[in-house]
Amino acid sequence: MTEQTGAEDAGAGAGSESVEPEFRAGFVSFVGRPNVGKSTLTNALVGEKIAITSPKPQTTRRAIRGIVHRPDGQLIIVDTPGIHRPRTLLGERLNALVEATLGDVDVIGFCAPANEKIGPGDRFINERLDDFPRAKKIAILTKVDEASQSEIIEQLTLLGALREWDAVVPISAVTAEQLDVLADVLLGLMPESPPLYDDETTTDEREDDRIAELIREAALEGAREELPHSLAATVDDREEREPEREGEPGLLEIYASIYVERDSQKGIVIGKGGSRLRDVGERARREIEALLGRRVYLSLRVKVAKEWQRDPKALGRLGF
Numbered sequence: 001m002t003e004q005t006g007a008e009d010a011g012a013g014a015g016s017e018s019v020e021p022e023f024r025a026g027f028v029s030f031v032g033r034p035n036v037g038k039s040t041l042t043n044a045l046v047g048e049k050i051a052i053t054s055p056k057p058q059t060t061r062r063a064i065r066g067i068v069h070r071p072d073g074q075l076i077i078v079d080t081p082g083i084h085r086p087r088t089l090l091g092e093r094l095n096a097l098v099e100a101t102l103g104d105v106d107v108i109g110f111c112a113p114a115n116e117k118i119g120p121g122d123r124f125i126n127e128r129l130d131d132f133p134r135a136k137k138i139a140i141l142t143k144v145d146e147a148s149q150s151e152i153i154e155q156l157t158l159l160g161a162l163r164e165w166d167a168v169v170p171i172s173a174v175t176a177e178q179l180d181v182l183a184d185v186l187l188g189l190m191p192e193s194p195p196l197y198d199d200e201t202t203t204d205e206r207e208d209d210r211i212a213e214l215i216r217e218a219a220l221e222g223a224r225e226e227l228p229h230s231l232a233a234t235v236d237d238r239e240e241r242e243p244e245r246e247g248e249p250g251l252l253e254i255y256a257s258i259y260v261e262r263d264s265q266k267g268i269v270i271g272k273g274g275s276r277l278r279d280v281g282e283r284a285r286r287e288i289e290a291l292l293g294r295r296v297y298l299s300l301r302v303k304v305a306k307e308w309q310r311d312p313k314a315l316g317r318l319g320f
């Protein structure tokens with residue numbers, strides 16, 4: 001808690017001229033194999049649900065920014081889809097997105113879980129980090145709540161041997177263990193800079209994109225293995241309904257589409273007699289209402305966009 005004095009000075013405003021609190025701000029991106037906890041970590045640091053999390057790998061597709069505001073600085077988190085070997089046009093675009101993002105950040109946080117052995121996948125990603133010499137690099141051992149003390153120590157040693165990190169930090173996003181330490185370390189590595197965003201902003205992603213992600217997340221829940229890569233969602237239209245009573249906000253109608261690649265997948269998403277789609281709509285609506293802080297009517301349609309992952313036009317339409 002060495003930053004305490006700086007924090008108080010910043011809070012006090014234009015008091016003393018001699019002690020200029022140094023404010024730091026910059027961009028950080030978490031990389032690592034699918035499912036190592038990058039999105040959960042982003043959410044835990046920002047304290048608001050902005051990146052979608054799912055037990056299925058490779059569900060993060062957009063560079064989403066979450067912003068951590070502190071009296072002594074700002075951490076802008078750029079959530080990337082993760083580095084992997086491309087198999088489709090979507091894969092290639094995602095990799096291009098990762099490269100563009102990582103070429104631009106101040107710090108890269110390489111995440112590896114405490115409860116799984118460091119393997120070829122981790123080493124592949126670690127080696128790719130050489131391509132981004134501008135960024136400082138730290139190693140983050142995630143999910144320490146899932147490992148014993150001796151496992152954690154062993155993993156920290158293995159992680160430490162991968163390269164000369166600027167720091168190595170063990171954390172748990174679920175129990176919040178060491179998250180404050182991680183934020184301190186990250187901020188310490190950021191350049192001195194005035195705030196880059198105003199206090200209220202926690203993400204600059206367009207609201208419709210966030211809504212579409214919540215719908216995709218709801219549709220992914222309980223979906224079979226084949227589905228995650230084939231699902232996309234868009235918000236097509238919004239309408240304000242007239243309030244029922246004077247002075248109350250009316251319902252917000254949101255019209256959205258879920259895209260799948262094949263007719264057979266359409267049936268899976270809709271379910272028997274529409275039962276699954278109703279559940280998906282119900283879950284998504286609750287999340288959207290929490291995000292917007294108002295009541296929402298959500299209309300979902302399932303559409304087939306054949307092979308959209310390989311079709312440049314379809315990718316463009318779906319925002320990739």
Ligand SMILES: Nc1nc2c(ncn2[C@@H]2O[C@H](COP(=O)(O)OP(=O)(O)OP(=O)(O)O)[C@@H](O)[C@H]2O)c(=O)[nH]1
Nearest residue numbers: 035036037038039040054057058059060143173174
């Ligand atoms: N026990 C435990 N589980 C965690 C922790 N962090 C994440 N998880 C779980 O690990 C799974 C994957 O987490 P995500 O945050 O979606 O992982 P990711 O690295 O963003 O995954 P991709 O989007 O596929 O790249 C989810 O089921 C999380 O609940 C943690 O600190 N402790």
